[in-house]
Amino acid sequence: MQENTKKTIVITGASDGIGAAAARRLSSAGHDVVVVGRSPEKTRSVAESIGARHFVADYSDLSQVHALASDIAESTDRIDVLANNAGGIFGKGRWITTDGHEMTFQVNYLAQFYLTRLLIDRLISSNATVINTSSLVHRLFSRFSLEDLDAENRYDPRTAYGNAKLADLLHAQELSRRYGHLGLTSASFHPGVISSNFAQESVAGAGVDALYRGPAQKLLSGPDQGADTLVWLAEAAPWADFGSGGYFAKKKPASIARPAQDPLTAYKLWETSEQMIEGLPDLAS
Numbered sequence: 187m188q189e190n191t192k193k194t195i196v197i198t199g200a201s202d203g204i205g206a207a208a209a210r211r212l213s214s215a216g217h218d219v220v221v222v223g224r225s226p227e228k229t230r231s232v233a234e235s236i237g238a239r240h241f242v243a244d245y246s247d248l249s250q251v252h253a254l255a256s257d258i259a260e261s262t263d264r265i266d267v268l269a270n271n272a273g274g275i276f277g278k279g280r281w282i283t284t285d286g287h288e289m290t291f292q293v294n295y296l297a298q299f300y301l302t303r304l305l306i307d308r309l310i311s312s313n314a315t316v317i318n319t320s321s322l323v324h325r326l327f328s329r330f331s332l333e334d335l336d337a338e339n340r341y342d343p344r345t346a347y348g349n350a351k352l353a354d355l356l357h358a359q360e361l362s363r364r365y366g367h368l369g370l371t372s373a374s375f376h377p378g379v380i381s382s383n384f385a386q387e388s389v390a391g392a393g394v395d396a397l398y399r400g401p402a403q404k405l406l407s408g409p410d411q412g413a414d415t416l417v418w419l420a421e422a423a424p425w426a427d428f429g430s431g432g433y434f435a436k437k438k439p440a441s442i443a444r445p446a447q448d449p450l451t452a453y454k455l456w457e458t459s460e461q462m463i464e465g466l467p468d469l470a471s
């Protein structure tokens with residue numbers, strides 16, 4: 187690979203499943219991949235198999251997200267791509283993080299919002315692309331309310347997950363609106379219904395459990411196929427190959443739920459998220 191096409195690509199949730207598959211493919215294509223995971227053993231194992239740097243953070247603790255941002259910023263001057271891919275469905279029951287937020291909301295969305303915000307100067311100076319792993323279920327399960335982001339009312343793990351994945355999509359839209367004029371680009375995508383470690387430890391409820399752990403699981407595609415759109419977006423030329431801020435599936439623009447069609451919702455989610463992380467430390471300059 188020529189030096190001018192080689193990218194530094196940070197992938198969270200890269201210790202398993204779709205993120206690990208993307209890390210392997212992008213590394214073997216010649217890119218400089220930074221592997222981020224939660225489990226130290228799994229993260230090290232993926233990183234060592236491709237000769238990549240690795241960092242660990244548990245997104246249910248935002249102080250670990252801050253430490254992760256510091257580690258990444260210290261380890262590289264450039265970030266061409268930040269793939270916010272860590273996530274999952276949690277439950278049964280409404281679990282609360284050490285920061286006092288509902289678990290699915292924080293791990294899938296708020297932690298990535300904070301990480302991206304901490305790295306924003308580095309991302310802008312690199313003309314980076316931020317890629318958020320969303321999901322088709324943002325259209326099926328969400329009951330999105332800016333007044334109830336922490337899912338205090340009528341908790342259901344599937345709804346919490348659908349809402350969080352809708353927030354991922356809105357985050358990508360708003361990143362483009364706020365920082366597009368400075369050269370930052372963004373996208374969100376649905377990876378497909380993929381057999382991975384996803385939903386293996388949760389009791390998310392009928393439908394999800396049967397699909398991911400029942401006999402139907404054998405019919406699902408594997409993580410390599412789930413990584414297709416992430417790999418495509420990471421290697422693509424923004425604007426030439428995809429519209430910044432867009433939502434994609436199978437490497438093409440895809441339909442989005444009604445609340446995600448209103449720019450004001452994305453704007454308000456950003457403002458509310460800023461309030462939620464108010465008081466948390468910035469990166470030392």
Ligand SMILES: NC(=O)c1ccc[n+]([C@@H]2O[C@H](COP(=O)([O-])OP(=O)(O)OC[C@H]3O[C@@H](n4cnc5c(N)ncnc54)[C@H](OP(=O)(O)O)[C@@H]3O)[C@@H](O)[C@H]2O)c1
Nearest residue numbers: 199201202203204224225245272273321379380382383384
């Ligand atoms: N599988 C699907 O059908 C599907 C469909 C739509 C969207 N997605 C999304 O695709 C992304 C990847 O999922 P996957 O299918 O590859 O699942 P996976 O095999 O379970 O991988 C999930 C990744 O997220 C990391 N993670 C989980 N909880 C975390 C936490 N508290 N803090 C930091 N990292 C955490 C895991 O780290 P450890 O392994 O180190 O714990 C792992 O690297 C997720 O955002 C998921 O919501 C999946």
